[in-house]
Amino acid sequence: MIFFVMVVLTPVYVLFVTSFKGAGDASPVRAWNLPEIWVLDNWIGAWNALAPSIGRSFMIVIPSAIISAFLGSLNGFVLSLWRFPGANVVFTLILFGMFIPYQAVMIPLLEIMLGAGIPSGVPSLILLHVIYGIPITTLIFRNYYMTVPHELIEAGRVDGAGMLRTYWSIILPISLPSFVVVLIWQFTNAWNDFLFAVFFSSSQNGPVTLALNNLANGALLQDYGISMAGALLASLPPLIVYILLGKYFVGGLMSGSVKG
Structure with missing residues (x-):
């Protein structure tokens, strides 16, 4: 080790x-x-160059993580505890999104986004990270909800709770471990994304990964010091998230691993 x-x-x-x-x-x-x-000149220069894009990255990853986590929670609840005919087929189709390489669909995806008139930069990247985050968030929440006793759902039905009421009053309050896992996962993936940033944003409206690439390659003479400082600066937010919430991340993963 x-x-x-x-x-x-x-x-x-x-x-x-x-x-x-x-x-x-x-x-x-x-x-x-x-x-x-x-x-400290390298850190000052890196901050001045990356500060606007770091702000845009937060504008992208925070709503992307929250929205995709909430949608994944709803999907996981319906596919595991409020089942319907063909639920397994729908779940399999949702999981297909995890196995399709992004590079294979980038050109048609770009055409769809342009045809829909969605502005490049923050709006496009939020939408893409939400959509492509649904398969993994659905999988995590479904596996977690499969460990929830079905008697809780039956008790809610006896008391007259419908699907949404059951989710909001019974399932959502016990979903914190999975939400922590999903939010950390989605935050990190969206923050570190570079492929979507290249296709759907520019240096003026893109995230920090795109700005960091421009910082490293934008000078005629390679400035190693400022490039290294920029790389460390760009990696600090996900690192801090893992340091603060790492134990909850592991606990959330384990909470859905054993049925009991």
């Missing part, structure tokens, strides 16, 4: 030390060396 941790953290070390090196000190030859003089 120590060996694998060292393998994973080695690039992080290079990123970190290079982000504090001056222009003359940051080079591939001296990548492993500590900075001769620790400077």
Whole structure:
């Protein structure tokens, strides 16, 4: 385990030390060396370049994660506890969305989005992340709800609760573990997305991943220090989310793994 941790953290070390090196000190030859003089200019420059796109990323990932989680919860409830004829077929068709490579549908998807007149940038990316997040969110919630005793649903029906009332008053209050898992998953996927950003946004209205790519390739002379600082800056939000909610993420995954 120590060996694998060292393998994973080695690039992080290079990123970190290079982000504090001056222009003359940051080079591939001296990548492993500590900075001769620790400077903050790279971080200041990276923040000035990425701050607007970081704000747009939050505008994209927060509603995308919340909406896709809520829709996945509704789908999981209907497909597991409020079953209907053909529920297994519908569930299988929903899961097909997880196995279709994004690259294979990007051109027709672009034509559909342009034909629908949906503005590029934040609106398009929110819609896409919600749609493509539904299969995995449905799967997670369905697996979790399958462990819920069916007697709870029957008790709600006896008391006169319909489908929506049962979901809102009985199922939703016990869904926190799965919501934590899904929100972390969707937040991370949407934040790290680059393919959708390239096709459906630009440097003026796109997320931080697109701005980071432009920052790394936009200069005639490669500025390693500011590129490394930008990479670390862009990775901080999902890292903070995992640090704060990591134990809930694991607990939420395990809560739907054992039927009881």
